[in-house]
Amino acid sequence: MFGVVPKTLWSKHQSSDELNRVEAAFNCFVIDGGGERILVETGGGVRHDARAKQRMRLPDAPVVLGDALRAAGFEPESIDIVINTHLHWDHASGNTVDADGGAAPALSRATYYVQRGELEHAREQLPRDAVSYLPVNYEPLIDAGRMRLIDGDFSPVAGVDLRVAPGHTRDIMVALVRDGGETWCQLSDVAPYAAHVTPTWVPAFDLYPLESIQTKSGLFARAAAEQWWCSFAHDPVVSFAKIGIEEGKWRVHPKQA
Numbered sequence: 001m002f003g004v005v006p007k008t009l010w011s012k013h014q015s016s017d018e019l020n021r022v023e024a025a026f027n028c029f030v031i032d033g034g035g036e037r038i039l040v041e042t043g044g045g046v047r048h049d050a051r052a053k054q055r056m057r058l059p060d061a062p063v064v065l066g067d068a069l070r071a072a073g074f075e076p077e078s079i080d081i082v083i084n085t086h087l088h089w090d091h092a093s094g095n096t097v098d099a100d101g102g103a104a105p106a107l108s109r110a111t112y113y114v115q116r117g118e119l120e121h122a123r124e125q126l127p128r129d130a131v132s133y134l135p136v137n138y139e140p141l142i143d144a145g146r147m148r149l150i151d152g153d154f155s156p157v158a159g160v161d162l163r164v165a166p167g168h169t170r171d172i173m174v175a176l177v178r179d180g181g182e183t184w185c186q187l188s189d190v191a192p193y194a195a196h197v198t199p200t201w202v203p204a205f206d207l208y209p210l211e212s213i214q215t216k217s218g219l220f221a222r223a224a225a226e227q228w229w230c231s232f233a234h235d236p237v238v239s240f241a242k243i244g245i246e247e248g249k250w251r252v253h254p255k256q257a
């Protein structure tokens, strides 16, 4: 998770278990109030065999996306748009559900947005990262005509901007929402944890680490200058935070509950 950063440094920010595993959330966000209801990310899903559950210490009964949405007050059928920042399994495994006739869209009314380049990369099934791309998370949506492929920066509705933010993958996106003079940025795996606020703290699984550093530096500079609220893909504690630079060091200031 922290790449070349030694544990002596990252362990000051993130605790780990006896096998060096760090706690991870599958953070999904609903953007509501602008006419269309938008879900950003669909999480890690429920299709895990016993071995995977043991290796990753996943719960025996993982949370079903629809139940998580209902618990938060949103009927799954009310979601108009799903944004897949990228197609790694830990972000897109709630995209589909297993039905009688095979996998079907989990959000029955939604149009799913993803970068065309990300889908093309997923379909290459390369040795380096094929394990992250499960066709069941996207092919049924393509077959059903429910996945919309976009090329570069795109605004699905007014006030919501999807920006390509290369590094983790070539075509990963972040979501920016502007409303009432404030900006929120879902950083996805550009910064999986708040501890990744230092631009050079790049996970080992980023495909293009030098681009990651450049992407993060650019985004964080704007986040600090414009006082954005930021969210992280996998931080189990920090949901919303502002980013600042103090005496040359990047800092995260979590929103107080």
Ligand SMILES: [Zn+2]
Pocket (backbone or CB within 6 Å): 088, 090, 091, 189, 192, 233, 234
């Ligand atoms: Zn991730």
